[in-house]
Amino acid sequence: MGMFRDNPVLSRELLVNLRSHRAFILQFAYAGILAVAVLVAWPRVDDGRLGASVTAARQLFDLFFFGQFILVALVAPTFAAGSITGEKERKTYELLLASPLKPSWILIGKLLSSLTYLVLLLASSLPMMILGYLLGGILLSEVARAYLVLILAAGTFGLVSLAASSYFRRTSSALVVSYLIILPLVIVSLYLASTEDITLRNFVSVTLLPPWTIAVWSIVIGLINLRLLRPPDVGSEGKEVVDEEEEQKYAIGVVIDRDLFPDKLFAPAKRTDLMPDGTNPVLDKELRSEIFSQGTLMLRVVIQVSMFLSIPLMAGFLFWRPMPGWYICYVLTFNLLVGPVFSSGSITQERERQTINLLLTTLLTPGRIVRAKLLAALRVSTVLTLLLTEQVILAYALVRDLQLQFWTIIPFFLIILVTCLMTSSIGLLWSSLVRKTSVAMIATYMSLMALFVLPVGLYRWSLSVAQGVSDEVLRWILVPSPYAAAMSVLIVGDRPTNMGGDVQPIERPLAWAGVPIWVISIGLFLVISLVCHVVTLIAFRYRWWRARESV
């Protein structure tokens, strides 16, 4: 019990996290949004439809469960992935390890404190969920099961992120790797939760999930414990140098070779001689020195996990039932996760490492610096994302159904490229607005998630709420989402037998514009990128003059 009651790590974190105004405001806002959702979806008294309240209750229940599941997947890593790397970045990690605290105490303290707030948020939704229960059509056991799954998910995602946090040195690396590992878990869970087969759902959530989750937990806890007991990356200044060649020798799986294609596209080889005249030194520095400054581990994990995930998705959506839109959604998700790593830290890190004053007293203009940062981030994230598209090209070459509509590959690639530009631009924007990389990174993820997912949720919700508004009009809501853009690419022609029959609603033209969603989306993404770039430049110039004002 002492581990919980007298744990200084836990009490410090809880104090710092929960006494902030932000925590209360966020919880208030969360409960408020849920309340509005219930209010809007609440069946009208004069609604004569039979079982209307049951349908509404079911919709509310689904909205709450899926919404909160995604929330857990999003938020758990933002708290947990920074909890140990944060100590490393603040240089308090050694103090903590040198204290008489056992690794298991540190671990429990970090885990519970990361998840307490999340569990509080989940708990605050319970009264609203019970209101849905009062409408009828939902069993109390279903509500209990939903919360069981949510809590298990929170624990698993938190532990995975904590493990990543103990293995990496930077919060940004830990965060992206956590998200990548969580992604397949989320896909499988959401798929299972949305099946119509109630027996399967019950079996999975009650019989299968809890013991397996506990087993996974104990393995991960063991790993983190081991890592905290024998921390290899604590050392003096000299040890912070990462020897790339040495590291590659012991690498498992993918090895990055800067001299070979395609690796040299995102990581050009280190220079052996001075830069040529006219080079943008910032761009050169970012691509040749900074990208692997923390070692290649993060990139290798990212590439391997994404390739591994792409295999079943490729088989399913490109070859077995050719629905390239779904596969492109996966590629876009990958970019959403990886893009911010290279952009959202690029200005804040200059600040954190105290190199910004050196940079700002040279002859480089803010415009050149910001442009170089954007180009470097864009190049790395685009090349990594495009690594996943060779499967698409292969499918268009081999699958007859896709061969017949070869032109559809053009909008797909346009959407991917413009999305890459947009994710990098938004990341850089946050990097110029806030002071800390971890904050910039989380803000970037949140903005991108809002852009990618929110329009889809909003559209589905308004379909059920806004009666009498035509679908063509409502579909304008989808325009900001790259997912919707990818799904709206028209796959027709003499539509082969296994292509799913008719034109999907999402592929039909929008009202007023008369073009499919993706045409408008691409234009919108370009505009968003441009606006972000301009605001970044203004913010950077402003900060340039205000540098260290607060000191």
Added chain:
Amino acid sequence: MIEVIDFTKQYGDFMAVDGLNLSIAEGEIYGFIGPNGAGKSTTIRFLATLLRPTSGEGRIAGHSVTQDPMAVRRVIGFMPDDFGVYDGMKVWEFLDFFAVAYEIPRLERRRTIGEVLELLDLTHKRDDFVNGLSKGMKQRLCLAKTLVHNPPVLILDEPASGLDPRARLEMKSLLSELSRMGKTILVSSHILSELADFCTSIGVIERGKLLASGSIQEIQRELRAHRVLKVRLLNESPERFAHVLKEHSAVKAESVNTIDRTLSAEFEGDGSAQADLLRRLIDSGAIVEAFDEEQLSLEDVFMMITKGVVN
């Protein structure tokens, strides 16, 4: 070479620097001293084009700091008090990065980088990673970076802070060497002994106001109306000779320290008057072991000027 005119910087209610005026001639090493939080760094950041003033102006080599920051950056080399280095870069890459940032052509870069590495004795570290260097080496590297575009003016904020005694001495001799090369140097520090030996002039700042500025001798003269002569005798009971001092017309006041057998005289005369006083003492039978003008140390000057009020 460096001129600060009515520089004022205010943060909300807090006045960091209040109407500061400063003028540093070409070739000088100007030591900027003051307690922590006195406004040294604020002034230096303003001159380095990093800070917009609330009011006032600065000029370096004739260029306005506020109107033409780019021209100012070409002529200054700036070393901040706390700075970091980029990860994953070697020493020569780090210098090449800044040389390109200062638009130095490749051919010239090759020569300059070699020269600054040699000057700062870093040639053997050329291929080391910068984040693996020790604090002293990093400090030297940063100084190498500030020299890479061969600026006539160096602005160095606490260049020796955090260094061990040997590295501190090395930094000092480096600065003297740079001064011999004709550079105008503005260097701040709160460690006074660091500056005393080689600064041609100093400025004392406290609570955002410049309290004194000039050569150490000038400031001394301002602080004291008279010179102080110290006479150490080998005779027992030196008070016997106090009357010699009292009777001399150039002596304004005198005192005797019997423990270390020293006479002190506030003296207002020239060299021959001084020689005359010495002759009279000897004539009256005093065995003079030492006869000298008392020098104020920079610490004494500093303590006399500042009141020890920090923000």
